[in-house]
Amino acid sequence: MADTTTERGSTSRGNIFKTLEIDTRLLGMVGAFVIVCLMFNVLTDGRFLTPRNIFNLTIQTVSVAIMATGMVFVIVTRHIDLSVGSLLATCSAMMAMTQTVWLPQYLGIDLGSPLIAPLAIVVGLLTGAIIGGFQGYLVGYLAIPSFIVTLGGLLVWRNVAWYLTNGQTIGPLDDVFQLLGGIAGTLGTAGSWVVALIAVVAACFAIWSARRSRIAHEFPVKPVWAELLIMVIAAIVILGFVYTLNAYAVPERVLARQFEASGQTMPEGFTQGYGVPFSVLLLIAVAVAMTVTARKTRFGRYIFATGGNPDAAELSGINTKWLTVKVFALMGILCALAATVASARLSFHSNDIGTLDELRVIAAAVIGGTALAGGLGTIYGAILGALIMQSLQSGMAMVGVDAPFQNIVVGAVLVLAVLVDIIYRKKTGAA
Amino acid sequence: MAKTPIDRSGTPLVEMRDISIAFGGIKAVDHVSLDLYPGEVVGLLGHNGAGKSTLIKCLSGAYKQDSGEVYVNGEHAQIENPRDARDYNIETIYQTLALADNLDAASNLFLGRELTNALGFVDDSAMEAETRRIFQRLNPNFRKFNAPVSALSGGQRQSVAIARAVYFQAKILIMDEPTAALGPQETQMVADLIQELKKQGLGIFLIDHDVHQVKRLCDRAAVMKNGELVGVVNVDDVTTDDLLGMIIAGKKPGVAAA
Structure with a gap:
């Protein structure tokens, strides 16, 4: 059993990136992001890379980026969650109704009370965790494919949100709550x-x-x-x-x-x-927590092991069914956090909040290098993916590209990004 | 090859009594009883679909038998899943090499039993150090500690699987065609390892197709056909032709009752 590969840390190759141990894929994504930014900056005569636009870009990305970190775990375990946009709407509706109707009317907590925002957020997080966990139970224990469970969820939760609010726009939301929206805090x-x-x-x-x-x-x-x-x-x-x-x-x-x-x-x-902005701090906290979870906890290790080989994980004594429940519950909690940021940014809950977010979130995770076959993916990649998507979208809007062309470009970029990733993996021999 | 006789006077390490399991009307295992003593290697022979792997999966927790009992060290053992099997110090090395391809050797070795630091986080450095230590013994040429196991050769992957069983001090080891994917040199390495583990008093079930290998490595051979146990023989009392006769015709040679 002779091995010919040199050990990691050997500098004999003289390649600076090898020495620095920087992921070349990360480097490629950062490169793509920089090119996108510079291109739009030229096309908009320098309006793209102003502090103001970067600020806006950042707060626009937060909601999708928060969900994308959870989507990494879902996709790594070989599942998919198509219901995140709808789940965001249900969480948002629950939080909006809690703070504007239920707490003031039924519990006598007046509007403007400092208890309103935290209670509403707790209700939202519980809603997300329970619904997510329930979907995970259907996938893990009843073995219904996640595609079907969450496709159903896409319809169900969108309309549960509608039912909860009677289709009305609920607002204005609590002032403290709005601090998480971006520019307001x-x-x-x-x-x-x-x-x-x-x-x-x-x-x-x-x-x-x-x-x-x-x-x-x-x-x-x-x-x-x-x-x-x-x-x-x-x-x-x-x-x-x-x-x-x-x-x-x-x-x-x-x-x-x-x-x-x-x-x-x-x-x-x-x-x-x-x-x-506080919302960006929240995203950073989520990113750090999720990265630590992925790399440093047993839970994270089991997520990647299950994605790499579900049978091996099960035979190694990992309870993969319960793991599925936890992964989907975590996704639900992140949907609730994203709902907080999204509705606070709008300052109200609207019926169509989070529409098509499932596609943006999945695209962000996939552009960020998460393999749909499972087992591979990084949190920072997903966040970078969300940032690239948002840059493309708002850059094209600033340049004045027609709306249909904006979506055509975004769709094409998604497919192209996956193709580049496949070619990259073949070249480097990574799985 | 001369073998030291196995002391079978005490309690068997494992006793499988009257195990049956059926899949959709097909009796995959039909009232089979088999035992295993410390320091003994028992070979399981039979055609594809004879029921060897199915029988052994009842012991490793991958399947649950329809009827029959398993006793470990004389005590009735409830094995519902692979976690239970591990609690009885039963380790399995699967034919398909149950490894997560995207993780490195250390992560696979400790999968399901990660070392953690004081804060409860997985301690990758400590696990890598332990992995290096055990490979020093099992496969000193191994270097790819930071590569995902998908980048390893068949033999290297096999040594990760074996290292896992050895590290966690298995008492009962199940090897499902451990050398099927290996070259001659790597096969010899596995054979040496089996002798080493035998000396340490482990009991090993070895599922194999190769009667010569079973004669060389095992103390007894159990032959199965169509889900039934044809017989259990001392390998030194029979010829390879006898074994082949048992596998193909399902006939037990009259002289060699074990």
Whole structure:
């Protein structure tokens, strides 16, 4: 049994990306994203890469990106969830009805009470978890194909939402609740810098402690300069992102109105940046939590093992049925979080909220390198996929591409992305 | 090859009593009883569809028998699923190599029994270290610790499966055609390993098609045909022709009752 491959960590190939151990696929996606951004920036005479547009792009992506992280788990276990858009609507309807009708009318909690927003969100999360778990039960224990269960769910939950609200638009939503929508709730410049610094320190610490752990077990490690370079890149990305969001200044009239409301006059030349929106913080928290789940927990390990070989997973003593329930319940919880962000951004619940989101979410996961055959997929890939989709869509809208052509391009890009991925995998010999 | 005689005076490691299982009216296993003692290798022979794999899957928890009982160390064992089998220290190496192709060797070795750190997170470094340690013993040439097992050769994949059984200190090992996909050198490695495990007092059920291999590696051979047990013989008391006769004609040679 002779092995000819060299061990990881060997630098004899002289390839810088090998030394840095950066996923070349991630690099390709980042490259594609940068090209899309630069292209639209040229076509829009520099309007695409302004702080304002980047801010908008970010908050528009959050809802789909949150769901896409859960879709990665669903697809990795060889399932699909077509009901996420409808489930989002049901969660949104439950939260809207809770805060505007049920709590004030039946429990006597007045509008404007600080309890409204948290209670509504808890109701939404429970709704998502229960419905998701129920669909997972149908798939896992009753062995109905997930395609069918969630295709049914697509119709059922869309219309449950309709029934709950009698088809009416419910709003305005609670002020505190709306803070999660994006522009209505941001950290401000100072807070954003604090968060950025914490993130940089955390990233560097994570990289360093991973290295220490490998050294402790006497495994090969990257050269120190490579670790430092990755730390510097991480720091530049984090600080650059926060700098951009901070650079988007609150419009003067909005500031003037705020000062007026508090009975003060605005000082001459006063400016204020928005900083990082709470919804983006939520997405980052979800992304970190989901990545840790995927890589560092038994649950995540079992998800990937089941996707790679369901029989082997079952024979290894993994309860794959219960795992399916948990994966779909998690998807439901993420739909509820996405519903919070989506309805808060609109400031009301509308009947058509989340329509076609299932396709955007699946497309984001697939563009992000999640294989429909199961077993492969990354959280950061799905988020990047969501960002690429949203950039294409809003970029084309800014350029003034006709609506039908926008969807034609997005559809074609989805197919092309999968083709490129297939070719890439064949070339590199990855499964 | 001279074999040390097996002491069969004590309690058998495994005793399968009167096992039957049917699939849609077809009796895949028909009232079969079989036992296994510590340090013993029992070969299971028979045609495709004779019921060997089905019988053994009742022991590994992949199937549940319709009737009959399993006793482990003399105690009645309820084996409903593979998790139960593991609790009885029964490990199985499947013909199809039950490995998750997308995961690396360490993840497969510890699948379902991951090592965790103080925070409850899986400890990949510790698992890789343990995997390196056990491979040092089983297959010192193995290097691909960070590659998904889909990138490994048949023999390397087999050694991952065997390492799993050895690491978790199986008492009863089921090997379903462990050398079917292997070259001669790798087959020899598995054969050496079986002798090593036998010395440590494990009991091994070896399902195989190759009568020569069964004669070489096993102490006793159980032959099945059409779901029924033709007979159990000491391999040293019979010739390969006798064994073939049992497999093909279903006739037990008169001299060699075990």
